[in-house]
Amino acid sequence: QVQLVESGGGLVQAGGSLRLSCAASGILVGSDFFAWHRQVSGKQRELVASIDAGGRTNYAGSLRGRFTISRDNAKNTVYLQINSLKPEDTAVYYCRTVTRTPEVYWGQGTQVTVSS
Secondary structure, eight states, X not given: OOEEEEEXXXXXXXXXXXXXXXXXXSSOTTTSEEEEEEEOTTSOOEEEEEEOTTOOEEEOGGGBTTEEEEEETTTTEEEEEEOSOOGXXXXXXXXXXXXXXXXXXXXXXXXXEEEO
């Protein structure tokens, strides 16, 4: 059974940094597609960044530069580093994976709140 557990969110001042973690079980982060999404209250969930089995990364155009997706195969964890946080980054951040079947799995989300 695939499970994704996000952590690392919290309250941070504008200009600060956070590293979000997505710990996976039942699937290998180095073998499948993983992505981070975020959802602002009242708005649609949007893609932030993705990494495929080959390690290729992609970022939403408007977010490129401040966000970095990476993975640690030994820890079976995918990360999202966010620098120079802005109040508009306040959202629930979700981890998603798509298996080769394909099946889609989501984590429960982690709240990021950026104060001005």
